[in-house]
Amino acid sequence: RKEVEQDPGPFNVPEGATVAFNCTYSNSASQSFFWYRQDCRKEPKLLMSVYSSGNEDGRFTAQLNRASQYISLLIRDSKLSDSATYLCVVNAGTYKYIFGTGTRLKVLA
Amino acid sequence: DAGVTQSPTHLIKTRGQQVTLRCSPKSGHDTVSWYQQALGQGPQFIFQYYEEEERQRGNFPDRFSGHQFPNYSSELNVNALLLGDSALYLCASSGGGQVIYGYTFGSGTRLTVV
Numbered sequence: 213r214k215e216v217e218q219d220p221g222p223f224n225v226p227e228g229a230t231v232a233f234n235c236t237y238s239n240s241a242s243q244s245f246f247w248y249r250q251d252c253r254k255e256p257k258l259l260m261s262v263y264s265s266g267n268e269d270g271r272f273t274a275q276l277n278r279a280s281q282y283i284s285l286l287i288r289d290s291k292l293s294d295s296a297t298y299l300c301v302v303n304a305g306t307y308k309y310i311f312g313t314g315t316r317l318k319v320l321a
Numbered sequence: 322d323a324g325v326t327q328s329p330t331h332l333i334k335t336r337g338q339q340v341t342l343r344c345s346p347k348s349g350h351d352t353v354s355w356y357q358q359a360l361g362q363g364p365q366f367i368f369q370y371y372e373e374e375e376r377q378r379g380n381f382p383d384r385f386s387g388h389q390f391p392n393y394s395s396e397l398n399v400n401a402l403l404l405g406d407s408a409l410y411l412c413a414s415s416g417g418g419q420v421i422y423g424y425t426f427g428s429g430t431r432l433t434v435v
Contacts, residue, residue, distance in 0.1 A: 216363075218363075244420070244421055246423050248423075254428070255411055255426040255427060255428050255429050256364065256411070256424075256426050257426070258423040258424065258425070261422070261423060299363055299364075301423075303420070305377065306377075307369050307371075307376055307377035307420065308366055308369070308377045308379065309354070309366065309420055309424070310366060311356070311363035311364045311365070311366075312363050313361075313362055313363040314363050
């Protein structure tokens, strides 16, 4: 089993739709979780950290399910500008952070 | 407030050559991590430097080595280049010796090995 797994997509959704991505991780001791956004041929940019209690930032909601070892990202009211690859990141040990392969989202007009 | 800067932005090398990539972390950051991102893949952790020491390493061969300087900037060296080393190399910085608030990435160095 891979340390961090994501559905590569692509997820093609219309503008205004709600879309959710999951990311599973194998290390039950992991404590730090993040979602990054990466535009084509650009560097990843931090979208949000994922806290145990779940957290929301505008149209974006991140949740952690420790029992099933996955994190999720929900995007409401999708915009064309949300089209990107979404990468989940999980720590594997104190200093090593593992990225998933990313989930591609395309928001259609 | 300068973000993470990497140089060069693009590089073409021949198999067997050696390459050095450079990174200056974001102002106030003291920890530098290097990642390799092949096309269509997520970034793969190479190693992390803190206080001029490599303190964590991913599954990369010894051909990949690095250095951190007293001003926190860092270099990634790759010897005996292989075609498979062609990738985007990303430098990520963080502060307080930790990554708990996430990384700030540079725009990367795109290495092509021919």
